[in-house]
Amino acid sequence: MKRLLVVLAGMMLLACSKEEPAPEIVRPVLSITVQALDEQNLGRFAGSIQARYESNIGFRVPGRIASRSVDVGAEVDKGALLATLDPTDQQNQLRSAEGDLASVQAQLINAQASARRQQQLFDRGVGSQAQLDSALTDLKTTQASLDQAKAAVSQARDQLNYVELRADHKAVVTAWSAEAGQVVTAGQQVVTLAQPDIKEAVIDLPDTLIDQLPADVVFQVASQLNPNIATTAIVREIEPQAESATRTRRARLTLTETPPAFRLGTAISVTLSSAIKPRIELPLSALQEVDGKNRVWIIDAQTQTVSPRDVSIVSRTQTTVVLANDIKAGERVVSAGVNSLKPGQKVKVDEGNPQ
Incomplete structure (x- = not known):
């Protein structure tokens, strides 16, 4: 009886010592869904x-900038005052031109009177033709000088108006090239205006x-x-x-x-x-080289298992690889962890990746 009990106990120990089958390993992997690219970045x-349209404008006369009326970024309307020059020089020129005009006007009065007298004397037969011609010539010369003096006054007034720099269209001030107190020449760039x-x-x-x-x-x-x-x-x-x-x-x-x-x-x-x-572009980490061949691992969505697939490379960069038509858009590919996989192995797809 003892011997039987010993045999039964040994059989029970032997049965307990048999190895249980190892659980199937499920490897976590990163993956992406393949998308066909139809444009090149x-x-x-x-x-x-x-x-x-931008315009660089400046004063039409030289002088020292007395003031600036607007800053960069300001929106201005047509005719808005942008800056002014010290008008002293232009005012003096206008006064001088007006003085010259008054002098010529006085000379014209004398020339007209002289011409009338010589004409009267000539008509009475006591004046010579030469004196009459000389008086008429002086009159014409003085009239020409009057026209010239009037033009000089008009020009001087324009010069005085030019000491004000105004916008010729609605615009935005984008830059100033001169500051108050700076002496500028005629036509020198002072401000840049942009049409918005x-x-x-x-x-x-x-x-x-x-x-x-x-x-x-x-x-x-x-x-x-x-x-x-x-x-x-x-x-x-x-x-x-x-x-x-x-x-x-x-x-x-x-x-x-x-x-x-x-x-x-x-x-x-x-x-x-x-x-x-259209082409397929994958991260370089999805590519595995085995025996001189390139392959990727395709995930079966139903069984959550992987299988290798040989691929042909069209081009590659330091981070990506472009494949020929070996993979279809919509298939899911392991993007990281390819070196630890084997055919038919179950994987756990990272839920944080794009589907």
């Missing part, structure tokens, strides 16, 4: 909203990129403060010569629409893109 560049009605986007593009821009390039213009405020644009002009220091060329873009938030000086970002044949 050519870069993003910073720029600003500027007026299409027509605006455009201005960016600096690399010289090498401009030569490679496709004909169907699209410019997406968005506010840097609020990217939801956006529109498209087309190229109006590109400077023909690159800036020597930066090797960039300034491009001016005509906006398709001008949102109210696009005020003069608004900082913008411009994204360049062009249509391309």
Whole structure:
């Protein structure tokens, strides 16, 4: 009986010592849903909203700036006073011209009287033809001098009016190039006025990129403060010569629409893109190299298992890889953790990734 109990106990111990099957390992992975890209991003560049039409204006006469009436950013109407010069010189010129006019007017009265006397003497037969001709010549010369003196007075009055610099159209003051107390020459740039009605986007593009821009390039213009405020644009002009220091060329873009938030000086970002044949782009971390072949891991949505698939690479960068038509849009691919997978293995998809 004892021997039987010993045998039974040994059998029970042997049964308990058998190894239970190991639980199936479920590996957590990061994944993405494949999307076909149908446009190529050519870069993003910073720029600003500027007026299409700007004018640099200055005084029409030389002098010392006595006052400035507006500051940068001010909106001015047509005829608004912007700045004034010290009018002393122009006032003195006007007084001098008016004095010359009065003198010539007095000379004209004498010339007219002399011509009348000589005509009377000649008519009575006591005056000579030479004296009459001389008097008439003096009269014509004095009349010409009077016309010249009147023109000088008119010009002096205009010069006095030119000491006031006024806006010739409704505009926004964007820059001052001279300050009060500064002496300026006639025509020297003093202030820049921008017409706010027509605006455009201005960016600096690399010289090498401009030569490679496709004909169907699209410019997406968005506010840097609020990217939801956006529109498209087309190229109006590109400077023909690159800036020597930066090797960039300034491009001016005509906006398709001008949102109210696009005020003069608004900082913008411009994204360049062009249509391309649909392609698949994945992060480089999704690629696995095995025995000289490239492959990715496809996730079965129903079984939550993975299977490898060989792929052909079209191009790659430091962070992404472009594939041929080996994967379809909508399939889910492991984007990180590929080196620890094996065919048919169950995985746990990170719920935080885009579906």
